[in-house]
Amino acid sequence: AKVGVIGLGYVGMPLAIELSKKGYQVYGIDINVEKISRLKNMDFYISGVNKEDLHEVINSKKFIPTNDFSVISSLDSINICVPTPLTKDDIPDMSYINSVVEEIKQYMHKELLIILESTTYPGTTEELIEYELTKKGYKAGEDYFLCFSPERVDPGNGKYNTKNIPKVIGGKTQLCTEIATLLYKDAIQSLVTVSSPKIAEMSKLLENTFRSVNIAFINEMAMLCEKLEINIWEVIKAASTKPFGFMPFSPGPGIGGHCIPLDPMYLSWKARELNFYSRFIELAHEINHYMPEYVLNKVEIALNNVNKSVRNSKILLLGMAYKPNIDDLRESPSLSIYHTLKEMGALVEYNDPYATQFTDNEGNIVHSIELDHQNLRNFDCIILLTNHNVYNYQEISENSNLIIDTRNAFKNIDTPNIVRIGDSPQV
């Protein structure tokens, strides 16, 4: 069979490889011309994708990268893995899905299996895909097959990957679901069928909204514990000994990534469309996005306590990526902390061995500086924002003036120069 994957990002690429390795002839369709030509020349790398696997499937022509959507007319199935970002006013940006649907309408044919994988609000599959194809005279479940199957890729996760993460599949009809399970069978180890695309769409949003709400909750508990002069980290450790009914989350400087800050906003947007105000989702978003400000308030107080101000202080940020041991900067709270400190007149540098550069709000490239323990005393304050494993926390604590620890990375170190989120203010 000939299958297509539309959108060759951190979701589409691993899926295209797994389907190629299963023996399908796979066409990877992407609008990015440079990406396609680099893929053809095998000089394209994306985190979470095994380079050898990629080269093997391209060399064997099992995986054919292309910009040409007309190939759809000869395909048996297509998986849509395009971005679903937010617009600047935090509402769903469906432009990527809509433009793919326009292409599909051009090359639509009978028997085509269409699977939407992009995270989106419940109802998208029927309202944006089925609706358009019905207007073209195609009936889902008879003339073609339509499913939603959420992506659950967790970039940087060494244990769980596209092949071994259970895949939820919700077809428009039973037959749609069955045909989709044939496609994924063997390529993905465990398939979970549900009764409709909406169930599948909502299950994904439940997973990630659950995280956003719980992260906001533990952030609030951290702020409360500071008032109570109780160490939240020890409290979480104690509560985690409960063998059932509890799941620990960690306070932090905010939430980053391509999922958790965005997915819940798709659900709350749809809720508002239905005149339902989802207070949990909106409040979680508010608390999580307040955390960078909370961190900066602690920095200001800690510097004041040593008779310094943020203005003209030399500050080193440790960790720009949104979570440990990966290079992804998307929505990272470190970025907003960096920019605000600069606006406050601080002299800010950063180190991140994974995210080695980024473009700041003025369009300048900012580079990670070498972490030299001997020079740490040059900084009035060190702010630990991402607890990468590579950092030597003992060394850093012994060579720094003042440390603001937003991740309890210095948990086993109690030198007096450390101020922690979620602990009674010291220094």
Ligand code: SAJ
């Ligand atoms: N965060 C906290 N405290 C926590 C957990 C996370 O502050 O207890 C922060 C992280 O630092 C990060 C943000 O929240 O900035 C998101 O963290 P995340 O662990 O949810 O990481 P993501 O965004 O990579 O989430 C992905 C999701 N996977 C998919 O959407 C397919 C999520 O569903 C996974 O549960 C998560 O990975 C995971 O468990 O690693």
